[in-house]
Amino acid sequence: MATAPFHLMWNMTRRCNFQCRYCYFPHETAPVEPVVPAATLLNFLDATGEEWVVGMTGGEPFLYPDFVELCHALSRRHRISIDTNLSISRLVRDFARQLDPARVHDLYIALHIEERRRKGLVEAFVEDILLLRERGFHLTVNYVVHPQLVAAFRQDREWFEARGVPITPRPFKGFFEGQEYPNAYNAEARAVFAEFPRAGRKMAFNFQGVPCRGGRTLLRLEPDGQLYRCSGEKRDLGNILTDPRRLEWDEPCRARRCPCLGPNYVLLSPAQEALLAGLQAMVTGNSTRAREHFLLALEGDPLLPAAANNLGVLDWETGDREAAAIRFAQALELDPRADLFVGNLAAALAMRGERARALELVQGQMDPAWQTILTPLARQLVTDEAITTWPRLCVDFVPEHRREAMGIPFRLPARQGAEMA
Ligand code: SF4
Numbered sequence: 001m002a003t004a005p006f007h008l009m010w011n012m013t014r015r016c017n018f019q020c021r022y023c024y025f026p027h028e029t030a031p032v033e034p035v036v037p038a039a040t041l042l043n044f045l046d047a048t049g050e051e052w053v054v055g056m057t058g059g060e061p062f063l064y065p066d067f068v069e070l071c072h073a074l075s076r077r078h079r080i081s082i083d084t085n086l087s088i089s090r091l092v093r094d095f096a097r098q099l100d101p102a103r104v105h106d107l108y109i110a111l112h113i114e115e116r117r118r119k120g121l122v123e124a125f126v127e128d129i130l131l132l133r134e135r136g137f138h139l140t141v142n143y144v145v146h147p148q149l150v151a152a153f154r155q156d157r158e159w160f161e162a163r164g165v166p167i168t169p170r171p172f173k174g175f176f177e178g179q180e181y182p183n184a185y186n187a188e189a190r191a192v193f194a195e196f197p198r199a200g201r202k203m204a205f206n207f208q209g210v211p212c213r214g215g216r217t218l219l220r221l222e223p224d225g226q227l228y229r230c231s232g233e234k235r236d237l238g239n240i241l242t243d244p245r246r247l248e249w250d251e252p253c254r255a256r257r258c259p260c261l262g263p264n265y266v267l268l269s270p271a272q273e274a275l276l277a278g279l280q281a282m283v284t285g286n287s288t289r290a291r292e293h294f295l296l297a298l299e300g301d302p303l304l305p306a307a308a309n310n311l312g313v314l315d316w317e318t319g320d321r322e323a324a325a326i327r328f329a330q331a332l333e334l335d336p337r338a339d340l341f342v343g344n345l346a347a348a349l350a351m352r353g354e355r356a357r358a359l360e361l362v363q364g365q366m367d368p369a370w371q372t373i374l375t376p377l378a379r380q381l382v383t384d385e386a387i388t389t390w391p392r393l394c395v396d397f398v399p400e401h402r403r404e405a406m407g408i409p410f411r412l413p414a415r416q417g418a419e420m421a
């Protein structure tokens with residue numbers, strides 16, 4: 001989108017003083033060794049002639065040596081944004097008193113309640129938030145709603161609100177018990193997000209094949225100075241210490257999963273915009289709006305299978321299994337190579353007692369060389385187990401067969417493990 005700022009996401013360190021159970025980072029306690037001098041980073045940014053938002057993330061950015069001084073230096077010509085667990089009170093208070101809130105784009109503060117309680121840091125957290133707010137910083141306090149924390153969220157939210165700290169649910173992005181979140185949230189979890197439509201923006205989408213400004217107005221910087229197009233697409237753009245560069249043109253995204261700021265940087269067609277709005281409404285529990293958007297998406301591009309599929313998921317949720325099966329079949333017809341549509345249609349067939357037909361459909365699609373999302377479904381169909389993890393939403397903005405025609409490979413090995421930043 002044209003209004004999105006120039007944004008450099010700086011992953012300053014992989015070290016962190018917390019050990020959240022859903023985090024995939026190695027939990028090392030050794031001091032952080034700075035590799036990228038502030039002057040080098042500033043030279044690179046200044047040479048573009050643009051004002052950048054330097055988004056500092058990690059690990060935990062406040063562990064970086066002389067962090068408050070670094071914030072001063074960066075925020076003179078550019079603005080900063082920090083993704084932090086806000087746990088080192090001494091530095092947080094220095095930051096709050098010394099930095100100009102006008103030069104700080106935002107603070108994205110993660111509560112991580114289990115770990116904070118374990119460390120006895122809840123009271124200090126509340127005090128620090130109140131101080132930052134009083135000083136005029138724009139901040140969001142987020143709560144990662146891990147599938148096992150859905151019930152706890154409501155209680156914790158009340159507790160913090162009573163102390164003047166509103167909290168926002170943040171979708172868990174990653175795998176848990178074989179399912180990919182946030183797409184796999186059930187109705188109870190989606191109800192948690194219903195009051196927070198912005199939370200849906202934190203979903204991970206598949207923009208593979210969609211032109212994106214990533215690499216031009218959005219960049220990712222690693223702790224060792226390596227520059228990438230973005231967090232999702234690790235396209236090598238040199239090292240900031242020696243040979244940094246940016247892409248010259250908006251190019252199609254080649255990553256299967258956009259875990260970052262992609263929705264602000266991709267160039268979507270009106271139908272794809274509607275698909276995006278539908279998915280965001282869906283994750284935030286607004287099924288009526290989601291349906292409106294998916295219908296608009298399909299009207300704008302009758303060949304967009306994700307919209308047809310997601311209408312099927314909505315039909316399924318209202319109990320209309322026949323309508324759902326028709327939509328899944330429509331999606332599969334539009335993109336016969338997509339495993340997800342095969343799985344959804346097979347699940348619908350199995351639910352109405354046609355297990356043999358469902359199994360035939362799944363086995364016809366499966367390549368024995370690959371573990372796909374269909375592998376567990378085939379097992380469930382063979383053993384007559386209950387099918388509980390289908391149907392699934394589709395977050396693909398370009399159908400697989402079109403991506404293949406663009407020379408973008410698909411059918412990568414399934415990803416496993418939790419993912420959190
Ligand atoms: S989720 Fe964030 S705060 Fe928690 S351990 Fe990982 S990096 Fe640290």
Ligand code: SF4
Pocket residue numbers: 207208212213214218229230231232233252253254255257258259260261262263265266
């Ligand atoms: S869509 Fe996301 S993953 Fe793809 S290039 Fe853009 S920012 Fe990167």
